[in-house]
Amino acid sequence: MNPEMRDRAPRPKGPIDTGGDGNEESGPRRPKVERPNTDDLMRRMRKVDPNQARRYRQRTGQ
């Protein structure tokens, strides 16, 4: 691991209470979010072909 990349990596530090400052009485709410359990996601990521991006070739669009 490149130490610089590690240091700069943003990562959740715990449950995030973003329910607002208490003054929000109307409008779309800022949902409360918590750190997810990513075990399933990590299993899926392990199955991703390491060469998937190398084989992914597109033509220029707009």
Place this chain on the structure above:
Amino acid sequence: MTERRVCGLETEYGIQVDGVDDLDVVTESMELIRCYSREDFVARWDYGLENPRLDMRGFEVDELLQDKDETEHLQQDRLRKIPLKDLKSDLILHNGARLYNDHTHPEFSTAECLSLADLVAQDRAGERIVLQCARRRTEERGRGSVRLYKNNTDFEGHSYGCHENFLLPRAIPFAEVVSALLPFLVTRQIYAGAGKVGVEVDHKHDQNVFQLAQRSDFFEVIASVDTMTRRPLVNTRDEPHADPARYRRLHIIIGDANMCEWATALKVGALRLVLELLEAGNVPPMELADPVGAVKSISRDVDRHWEIELADRSSTTALDVQAAYLERARAQAAGRDEETDWVLDEWQFALQSLAMDPTQLVGRCDWVTKKWLLDSFADAEGLDWGRAEDRAWLQSQDLEYHNVDPQEGLYLMLEGMQDTSVARLSDEMAITAALTTPPRGTRAWFRGHVLEKFGAQVRSLNWDSIEFDIDGAIRTVDLRSCVDVDTAAIFNTRLDQAATVQDLLAALTSLAIVKETP
């Protein structure tokens, strides 16, 4: 109260077929779109009103620039002997959107929207529609799974867009539009970027970089009419799709395609507020020394300081530039309505989080969410960002973040988790409705319901007109005036009241917007 501004999104999707190395993306994209047409109304798109060479600065270019690579591809396309109409496979859907094959990419253009909630729901409906096409195409092919990616690059120098469109008064000189928007657009990527592993185009640059934005590598000039090569920060194409004497269509091509609904809503919502500042002559006075250089340096700044130089040689940061726009937007628009206050609050939350703790934006901001996922994976697998082979695997994870299949796509899997950190602005009911229902109170509502009610008599369509064939007589309804809420209400009421297409045309003729072609 200020009327909400009509806006929309155009998203070009990347396409790949698993296990097929010699994929013909042109044919595959065409066949994919055709998978939709089998179950829906098919009307001919009218290209007669489009002219991508018309420039807002008051002239028309002889030709658009294309790179050598693309010119060779186009020569190959001419040998296919597939008529342009079939190659484009252009469809207008009942939800008012356009689905077609644009430059080898399946493209979903949302209907015109007034609210951010409608825009997000339409954007998500687009993901579902192209996914449905991909699944059908997979069954039809019999070999290889068709995968679609809502991203903007193939990591090898080929980019494709997610464009935003906004209606703007023609009275504002275009030079003012450019100068007012440049600092905002160049710095917006700090919360709107989708994140990218590596650097493209600039092959001498260190590849051990996680960028904020997918598109930032691809911009070379400040303003031009081109969109495929020498891309501009501000596109000058003059196709208003409305009364050209009164309106411009601001065509923003600098943005990334977002997976996070929050990012989609905030990038569009913040820009709409900045356009209000522009109309009020209230934009913060600042000029960047090198906008094209700054869009790249901000995206590639791994220290996340995002420092940029102003034209007076003083320095500032992307955060401060955004804060200056936010401060004026809050002073001008706070308290006006729920949606405006949501944008202002989330914009502030984004800037505070980026300054103090970006992880607050996991599940909201795509680059933060993607970086968090990739770092978690790199830690778990002992990968080294500095090693090219490890980085290639991380780049593949980057790609899969954008896969629109919820069983495979990393973002959609995160969104689907029970204890998800993902902030939603839509729900299943809204997305399902947006698959078939146009946004209320808009021209799109008229377009979609004309198709539903009188589709058999529709000969062709464009964003701003509908051509009917009434027993061989061609009647064209001009929709260029139908861009404000009051006018749209008149059109939609008369459509609701019409029992036949003749009733509708008679009701609209009194508005002098129906033309008869001999």
